[in-house]
Ligand code: ATP
């Protein structure tokens with residue numbers, strides 16, 4: 001029944017000859033590679049991974065998969081994992097993103113200890129290696145424009161053409177490259193390229209660009225550099241500098257692996273890292289590329305990177321998800337070699353599983369309808385004992401007030417109910433959770449015919465411990481005492497996009513045209529049971545029958561704001577049953 005996409009079967013028996021499968025090791029093909037490497041004594045028994053974000057946006061749930069994988073493999077194999085910023089492109093990168101990435105990785109529960117690195121720390125070494133490649137006749141300065149380079153590269157079916165500059169002498173190349181660094185040439189006028197093979201069937205090997213001129217300040221190196229290395233060049237060599245044993249990246253880099261290896265083999269690095277690719281996470285009803293998420297933020301489609309509808313870690317955090325639920329989700333989806341889209345309902349399942357055990361129950365009426373209990377004494381207030389969480393009896397009980405005027409949900413009353421409506425209706429009885437059975441006697445409307453109040457009676461014998469406590473009625477409703485209730489704003493969320501795959505643009509519509517106009521509904525003047533008024537941002541509750549909620553940072557004293565994390569209905573379980 002457990003949802004997982006991992007189906008690779010391998011021998012995971014312990015090294016010591018017993019037939020026990022080591023239960024502490026992750027179950028995925030990269031762990032299998034690591035286990036085999038350890039057995040073969042590779043890398044002196046070391047396991048060293050890295051998580052290498054480019055600081056050009058906030059992290060999203062896809063990055064969480066990579067973080068859990070890289071840090072998780074290191075942990076499970078008593079290895080180390082670095083946090084390395086791949087900050088090779090000053091024009092798109094900002095300190096704000098660096099800070100948010102650090103916050104997010106820590107929040108997910110991982111620790112890079114003192115191993116925080118930046119590719120920009122290696123710029124000098126990378127430059128030295130570029131000089132070496134030039135001296136070895138393996139790199140040249142090329143004056144073709146970007147469009148010409150593209151045209152000369154050829155296509156999958158046609159070989160490329162040699163650049164007219166590829167035969168420059170070593171001396172000329174050295175002089176021009178040093179001139180590029182010194183700022184002697186305008187941006188875009190020249191690049192440094194590797195001399196590999198313009199006829200290679202792999203386009204990445206057709207003399208890729210190593211350095212370009214960019215006269216932009218860098219968030220760490222300031223204006224020291226006027227040339228910047230390309231990702232494909234900086235990445236493998238940064239791995240080599242950090243002696244990364246297993247460089248794990250997503251499948252789209254599989255075609256870049258020959259280039260990765262070429263750089264490793266052609267500079268004088270003692271340590272030779274290896275790249276392994278896994279399938280990236282895609283999630284239904286959302287987009288994941290940083291470029292698209294950035295567009296949503298910058299064009300004001302959402303309130304910010306941490307908008308609770310965003311698939312960013314900061315959005316998911318603000319929405320009220322726990323790091324435990326996200327790590328559980330990453331475990332369940334597994335690590336495979338085939339791209340697929342995971343149903344967002346699985347993520348919702350994981351947070352429900354987690355919060356069901358942890359979240360205190362409270363009564364909260366989102367759309368209040370007033371009830372006056374005519375036969376209940378005017379000034380009487382009874383404090384009724386109610387359990388905090390039926391899943392964990394050790395979480396204890398609390399007292400909530402019951403009085404003559406209460407609120408129930410508007411949706412829990414129908415004047416003319418259909419057959420299967422077991423809630424309140426004229427002449428019908430329901431139980432108020434933890435309190436009495438009441439009966440609806442009269443419906444009060446305003447001049448426009450809107451129901452504004454119900455008059456009811458209660459049966460005093462039906463309280464817990466009373467003579468008729470066991471009397472059965474079909475419906476049980478949540479409620480709050482009107483005079484004690486705490487008002488709050490509640491924000492309900494739905495999928496950010498209408499179609500399951502908003503990235504699919506075959507219909508010619510851009511992803512921003514597929515946003516769900518109802519992804520946010522704000523309900524003001526919800527009524528909550530007293531006791532919640534002192535809650536702080538980040539505190540989570542189950543509102544009975546309504547779902548799990550978290551206090552939003554917009555909360556102010558006297559003005560509570562809650563986000564619904566997820567409704568109670570478990571669509572994932574339903575999908576599983578149907579399947
Ligand atoms: P995007 O395409 O969303 O902009 P990216 O791959 O450019 O993402 P990086 O900052 O370069 O983002 O990614 C850091 C690490 O996270 C890389 O190793 C990358 O492979 C991994 N990663 C990014 N997106 C996903 C995803 N959807 N699923 C799993 N891993 C991912």
Ligand code: MG
Pocket residue numbers: 054
């Ligand atoms: Mg990237």
